[in-house]
Amino acid sequence: MRTQALTGPALQSALPALARLRIAVFRAFPYLYDGAEEYEARYLSVLETAKDAIIVAAFDGEEIVGCATGCALSDHHDDMAAPLAAAGFEPAHIFYCAESVLLSAYRGRGLGHAFFDAREAHARARGYRDSVFCAVIRPKDHPARPAEYRPLDAFWRARGYVPLEGVAAQFSWRDLGEAEETAKPMQVWRKELT
Numbered sequence: 001m002r003t004q005a006l007t008g009p010a011l012q013s014a015l016p017a018l019a020r021l022r023i024a025v026f027r028a029f030p031y032l033y034d035g036a037e038e039y040e041a042r043y044l045s046v047l048e049t050a051k052d053a054i055i056v057a058a059f060d061g062e063e064i065v066g067c068a069t070g071c072a073l074s075d076h077h078d079d080m081a082a083p084l085a086a087a088g089f090e091p092a093h094i095f096y097c098a099e100s101v102l103l104s105a106y107r108g109r110g111l112g113h114a115f116f117d118a119r120e121a122h123a124r125a126r127g128y129r130d131s132v133f134c135a136v137i138r139p140k141d142h143p144a145r146p147a148e149y150r151p152l153d154a155f156w157r158a159r160g161y162v163p164l165e166g167v168a169a170q171f172s173w174r175d176l177g178e179a180e181e182t183a184k185p186m187q188v189w190r191k192e193l194t
Contacts, residue, residue: 001058001059001060001109001111002058002059003056003057003058003059003111003114003118004059005054005122006054006055006056006057007053007054007055011053011054011055014055014057015044015047015055017057017064017067018055018064018099018101019037021064021067021101021103022035022099022101023035023036023040024101024103025101025104026099026101027176029138029142029144029145029146029149030135030136030142030149032144032175032176033173033174033176034174034175034176034177034178039173046071046076047069047071049075050071050075051071051072051074051075052070052071052072052075052122052126052128053070053072054069054070054071054118054119054122055067055068055069056068056069056114056115058102058106058111058114058115060106065105065106066100066101066106066111066115067099067100067101067102068097068100068101068115068116068118068119069097070096070097070098070119071095071096072092072095072096073091073092073094073095073096073132074094076096076098077169077171079169080134080188081094083167083168083169083188084132084164086167087166089130093128093129094128094129094130094131094132095119095120095122095126095128095130095132095193096131096133097131097132097133098133100112100115102115112155119131120191120193123193124193129194130190130191130193131161131190131191131193132188132189132191133161133188133189134168134169134171134186134189135152135186135187135189136171136184136186136187137168137184137187156189159191160191161189162191163187163188163189164189167188168186168188169186169188170183170184170186171183171186
């Protein structure tokens with residue numbers, strides 16, 4: 001197992017693997033994402049031109065089994081920048097840690113920490129003051145919630161992230177079993193990098 005930070009052409013060559021991982025991993029609760037390749041191509045295309053974009057890829061041999069992404073918040077979705085700006089934060093100083101997707105067989109090996117370590121180091125080296133990400137908010141009694149489900153809040157808090165009270169983004173996707181995309185509330189989490 002190894003992780004590698006990818007930028008430029010190496011980042012672009014990893015996008016198909018990232019799309020496959022997003023479709024596979026986000027299918028599970030809490031995202032319940034009914035993924036489609038055309039949606040993925042559109043969604044991930046922002047990484048090809050986004051300022052300070054990075055993919056941290058986890059490799060098992062030559063196979064990519066996990067990815068974490070990040071870029072300047074100002075070059076990603078307005079859905080993320082707008083609630084932070086409304087809460088008094090300056091989007092130009094924020095690095096957005098977008099997805100972290102890892103096949104379940106590779107979890108529990110420290111790769112989640114490696115993903116955050118690499119993205120935060122990348123952001124610090126480029127002068128960002130804050131790192132943020134968002135996580136879908138699902139009701140505790142959601143019918144698709146598995147009995148063994150354990151949210152990642154404790155992991156994120158141990159990394160120094162805190163949820164920003166009252167700051168939520170909205171992203172739309174099609175849930176499993178649904179015909180149309182619906183907007184989902186996404187809790188924004190923040191860590192000071194300085």
